[in-house]
Amino acid sequence: MTAAQLAEELEVSVRTIYRDVEALSAAGVPLYGDAGHAGGYRLLDGYRTRLTGLTADEAEALFLAGVPGPAAQLGLGSxxxxxxxxxxxxxxxxxxxxxxxxxxxxxxxAPAWYADADETPYLLAVADAVWNSRVLHVLYRRWREPTDVERRLEPYGLVLKAGRWYVVAGPGPRTYRVDQILQLAADDEEFNRPDDFDLAAYWTAYQRDFHDRLYRGKAVVRLAPGVTLARAADHRTEKDDWTTVTVPIESVEHAHGEFLRLGTGVEVLAPAELRDRIARTVAELARTYGNSRPSGGD
Structure with a gap:
């Protein structure tokens, strides 16, 4: 069959056929093409896939990849x-x-510790729309005003991150938390998923951009021996074995809480606003705990 015939039969684009043929060939499937008027793609006569071709490592990876929790959430547990x-x-x-x-x-x-599972009543409906390329009309709650907004979504794919489901949808595409969908209505309108859209590549780029936007500030801190911080840069060890590093921070408010957790294992040098904020908190704690007896005691 020609690429055009395969595209018509499978209801995809010719470009998708070219891409899939390359992927199958790279995977070892004996698929080849003949040029010319009577040409087309042909599978080697008698070829069959065989599970016995799996290696031990492949068999182990196959059973490790099955995550029962998320599969059950999508209605695929059984x-x-x-x-x-x-x-x-x-x-x-x-x-x-x-x-x-x-x-x-x-x-x-998959879910993180100390966090209740998100209620996602519309997860199955979103998954069905992803699978069948159906348009969704949702009422969505976002963090900024106006908080509740109506959106028309063309759902390209679902992502599970740290126990939380996200739907990547066009136009855009953009990312939405499934648990923040307040209302959902699906209709019979279909959409064409872009042939060149790669969900894994999109998510990698999205996370990178998210962290770049999240950590816009920087702090310079001294760390006690043995104390480390993620994303620390410009390490400089001093004579007392303390290390001066530069770390990205989301905000003064957020960094204030994060650095207080380290107690005397960290000293903030800059920015001055953050250092002053921590100093005020420590002074308040000293006043509160300066008296060994509770303030409400006899």
Whole structure:
């Protein structure tokens, strides 16, 4: 079949066919093309995929990749279990041992500690729209005024980050928290997902841009021996083994709380506003705890 015929049959663009043929060839599938008027793409006669072609490492990775919690949230818990059982049954005995070992020794738990799971009543509806390329009309709550806004979304994909679901949607694209969708209505309107959209690449760039926008300020601090800070730069060790570093900060308010957690393990040198803010807090704490007895005691 020609690329045009395949594109029509699969309801995708010709460019997508070219890309997928390259990916299949790179993966070792014996797919080749003949040029000319009667040419087209052909799969080697008799070729079949075989699960027995899996290596031990591949079998282990396959069972490690199955995250039951998120799959259940998407309504795929029983589907995932059934698929793993079928794959396990088709594996040679030696690879089955590897798969069982990885399942028994590693458990993936995505959500962070000390945080309740987000209520995402519209997650399944969003996932269905992602899968079927359906337009969504939502009432969405954002952090700035006006907080509740109506949006027309063309959902390209879902991302699970630290136990929280995000939907990446056009136009834009832009990123929305699924738990902040207050109302949702799906209609029969379809949209065309851009052929060149790469969800993983978008998310990597989005996170990088998010951190660049989040940490706009800088602080210069001294760290006691053994104390380290993420994203610290310009390290300079002094004679007393304390280290002077420069670290990006989100704001004076946020950095104030973060540095107080380190107690006497850190000294803020700049900016002056942050140093003064911490000094005032420490003075207030000294007054509060200067008397060994509680202020409400007899």
């Amino acid at each position: 589907v995932l279990t059934a698929a793993q059982l079928k794959v396990r049954a088709a594996l040679p005995s030696e690879l089955r041992v590897h798969a069982d070992r990885i399942s028994g020794r590693f458990h993936l738990d």
